[in-house]
Amino acid sequence: MLASVFEVLFREYRSRPMARFTAWLMAFGVALWVEGLFSGGAPDLLWAVFFIGLVVAATYYLVRLIGAFKQHILWHLRRRLIVTYIFIAVVPIVLILVMVGLGLVIGNGQFAAFLVTLNVNDQVGKMEQLNRVVAHEAYESSARTSGQLLDQIQHFYVRQLSQHGADYPGLEIALRVGTQERAFSLKGRPISRLPAIPAWFKTEEFAGVVSDGGKLFLRAADQGNTPVGPITMILSEPLSPGLLDLLGQGIGPVGVVEAGIGNEFPAQSSARNLSVTAGNYPPDRVIARSQSLSLPPAANILDTDVFGTSALNVIRWGGADKEYLSQPVFVYVTSRLSVLTRHLLATLGRYSRVYITLFTVIAAVFLVIELLSLIGGIRLTRTIIGTVDRLYGATEHVRAGDLSHRINMPAQDQLSSLGVAFDNMTASLQSLLRESKEKTRLEHELQIAREVQEQLFPCSAPKVPGLELYGICRPARGVSGDYYDFLPVGADRVGMLLGDVSGKGVSAALIMASIQSLVRTRLYLDSSDGGPDFERFSTARFFTVLNKQMCENTPEEKYATCFYALYDSTSYQLVYTNAGHPAPMLFREGEIVRLDAGGTPLGLISRVSYREAKIDLQLGDTLIAFTDGFTESENSFEDQFGEHRLIEAVQRARGYPLPELVNEIYRSVEEWTGGGEPQDDMTLIVARAAPA
Numbered sequence: 260m261l262a263s264v265f266e267v268l269f270r271e272y273r274s275r276p277m278a279r280f281t282a283w284l285m286a287f288g289v290a291l292w293v294e295g296l297f298s299g300g301a302p303d304l305l306w307a308v309f310f311i312g313l314v315v316a317a318t319y320y321l322v323r324l325i326g327a328f329k330q331h332i333l334w335h336l337r338r339r340l341i342v343t344y345i346f347i348a349v350v351p352i353v354l355i356l357v358m359v360g361l362g363l364v365i366g367n368g369q370f371a372a373f374l375v376t377l378n379v380n381d382q383v384g385k386m387e388q389l390n391r392v393v394a395h396e397a398y399e400s401s402a403r404t405s406g407q408l409l410d411q412i413q414h415f416y417v418r419q420l421s422q423h424g425a426d427y428p429g430l431e432i433a434l435r436v437g438t439q440e441r442a443f444s445l446k447g448r449p450i451s452r453l454p455a456i457p458a459w460f461k462t463e464e465f466a467g468v469v470s471d472g473g474k475l476f477l478r479a480a481d482q483g484n485t486p487v488g489p490i491t492m493i494l495s496e497p498l499s500p501g502l503l504d505l506l507g508q509g510i511g512p513v514g515v516v517e518a519g520i521g522n523e524f525p526a527q528s529s530a531r532n533l534s535v536t537a538g539n540y541p542p543d544r545v546i547a548r549s550q551s552l553s554l555p556p557a558a559n560i561l562d563t564d565v566f567g568t569s570a571l572n573v574i575r576w577g578g579a580d581k582e583y584l585s586q587p588v589f590v591y592v593t594s595r596l597s598v599l600t601r602h603l604l605a606t607l608g609r610y611s612r613v614y615i616t617l618f619t620v621i622a623a624v625f626l627v628i629e630l631l632s633l634i635g636g637i638r639l640t641r642t643i644i645g646t647v648d649r650l651y652g653a654t655e656h657v658r659a660g661d662l663s664h665r666i667n668m669p670a671q672d673q674l675s676s677l678g679v680a681f682d683n684m685t686a687s688l689q690s691l692l693r694e695s696k697e698k699t700r701l702e703h704e705l706q707i708a709r710e711v712q713e714q715l716f717p718c719s720a721p722k723v724p725g726l727e728l729y730g731i732c733r734p735a736r737g738v739s740g741d742y743y744d745f746l747p748v749g750a751d752r753v754g755m756l757l758g759d760v761s762g763k764g765v766s767a768a769l770i771m772a773s774i775q776s777l778v779r780t781r782l783y784l785d786s787s788d789g790g791p792d793f794e795r796f797s798t799a800r801f802f803t804v805l806n807k808q809m810c811e812n813t814p815e816e817k818y819a820t821c822f823y824a825l826y827d828s829t830s831y832q833l834v835y836t837n838a839g840h841p842a843p844m845l846f847r848e849g850e851i852v853r854l855d856a857g858g859t860p861l862g863l864i865s866r867v868s869y870r871e872a873k874i875d876l877q878l879g880d881t882l883i884a885f886t887d888g889f890t891e892s893e894n895s896f897e898d899q900f901g902e903h904r905l906i907e908a909v910q911r912a913r914g915y916p917l918p919e920l921v922n923e924i925y926r927s928v929e930e931w932t933g934g935g936e937p938q939d940d941m942t943l944i945v946a947r948a949a950p951a
Contacts, residue, residue, distance in 0.1 A: 378570075503550075882944075
């Protein structure tokens with residue numbers, strides 16, 4: 260096995276430049292390490308180059324490892340499902356447990372800090388209450404001089420309160436009656452330094468944590484008037500290891516630390532020699548730590564130690580105004596979960612363990628549910644894998660061209676019903692292949708029909724003196740139901756015909772072809788019957804006959820709107836009839852004339868008479884005849900292009916050559932609709948009066 264590993268590594272080294280780079284990089288790192296053993300350390304620059312190269316190589320092989328994992332390990336569905344279950348079930352549960360654990364550790368740590376802070380407030384409250392009791396005695400005292408009152412108060416502290424000295428470690432009492440001052444400890448020893456009374460202390464009472472002379476104290480102060488003069492009493496307890504032992508009793512080791520950078524507190528030598536029980540603070544930032552407290556042993560494997568901090572609101576005692584220190588001061592404490600749980604349960608009462616029992620029962624029920632879910636997931640996985648394997652084998656048959664293969668799997672659930680769906684799919688594929696061949700044949704025939712229809716439209720406009728002509732048709736589908744034609748009538752006349760058959764597609768195209776045949780036949784008969792008599796070529800008469808023929812030869816639901824105009828170059832006169840078609844527009848300098856005289860669409864009513872109208876063309880007049888595919892084209896908001904936008908497009912390009920004018924109209928419509936497949940057939944005839 261070791262030989263095969265070396266063979267793989269050697270092949271990797273020979274085939275990939277990054278493998279050779281990594282190998283030489285490792286050799287470079289070993290050389291740096293060896294050189295450091297003999298010379299005291301390689302230069303930092305060389306180590307920096309090594310680590311940069313190591314990051315590049317590690318990133319490269321991590322990407323390759325992920326690719327190999329996806330390609331080889333996750334190819335099988337079974338492994339994918341296992342990974343999926345891990346991500347869906349295991350990872351969230353682990354993350355939830357980690358979050359719960361972190362929450363317990365952080366929450367209990369802060370609960371421990373809360374308990375210590377509560378003890379601080381209780382201690383300050385006890386000192387404040389003691390001041391009130393002594394002040395009351397002083398107010399009721401029968402002493403006649405300041406000295407007598409000071410002696411009575413000192414006697415009270417030394418004789419009656421000294422037996423409770425353990426509750427007030429390091430307590431210092433400062434008294435001032437009138438002009439006399441006295442400061443002593445609880446044991447009666449005098450204290451040389453008497454705390455100054457700050458200018459901001461103007462109330463009767465004060466209690467809190469203060470900074471005085473670079474040290475922290477729990478301080479309570481009281482002032483008032485006695486029969487022998489005003490009195491001020493200040494009780495101070497320094498934040499010493501003894502006081503922290505008292506504050507952390509039953510909780511854990513406690514410490515006070517300065518978190519900022521500054522010289523608020525000078526480093527205390529007594530704190531430097533104490534062992535650090537929690538926190539990783541520099542020694543010169545630690546103000547004081549517990550001296551005799553230690554963590555109890557863990558009750559079980561889950562009984563971990565927790566760490567919490569709480570900020571102290573420290574007031575600068577000697578300031579001109581009552582203000583807090585600029586540098587934050589924190590109390591930190593280390594405790595255990597079992598200790599804090601006992602504190603919490605003791606607070607909640609004798610029946611609080613009912614909730615723990617209930618929580619244990621619920622956890623056991625959840626564990627059973629998790630095991631049942633695991634068993635159910637394994638069974639479902641086996642069902643899924645079996646079904647997918649059969650489906651995969653069937654797809655291989657289909658890929659080989661065997662559409663007759665069937666799975667024949669009973670539909671017991673949605674996944675196994677895929678087998679039935681697969682069998683139906685293969686049967687449908689066989690049918691679709693046959694239909695595809697038929698569709699291909701129809702598309703071929705439709706292409707032939709498109710080519711034939713293109714031959715029905717005029718290849719070019721006839722040359723008529725005094726008139727330029729241009730026409731174009733763009734079908735919405737393969738074939739169009741629109742029709743336009745230029746009909747030469749002798750040497751001096753030309754007819755312009757534009758029609759729109761109802762409907763789209765092949766049926767409309769067939770009717771369009773029949774109309775074209777009728778028009779051409781009718782024109783031929785009229786032309787060969789006695790010469791070019793103008794009455795014979797009347798547009799109204801032409802539509803009357805054409806309407807009758809359409810009513811006789813087309814279905815009742817089919818009809819066509821048409822516009823027919825006959826232009827005479829000798830008189831510059833245009834005769835037209837409009838059979839229900841959108842009125843063409845004649846653009847003349849300063850006005851637009853609509854050509855709407857005529858009658859109903861062709862093929863609707865058999866007995867109907869059409870009328871014609873005449874208009875004289877002037878030099879520069881431009882006639883635009885169009886189908887409704889232009890004006891009814893819609894944009895994405897279902898707003899139609901409309902005639903007013905068509906008029907704007909014509910006016911923008913009216914002086915252009917006719918092909919460019921037509922292109923501008925189509926471009927405007929496509930810009931409005933956003934391009935894509937046309938919504939309807941769009942056919943256009945443009946005529947312009949020009950010099951003869």
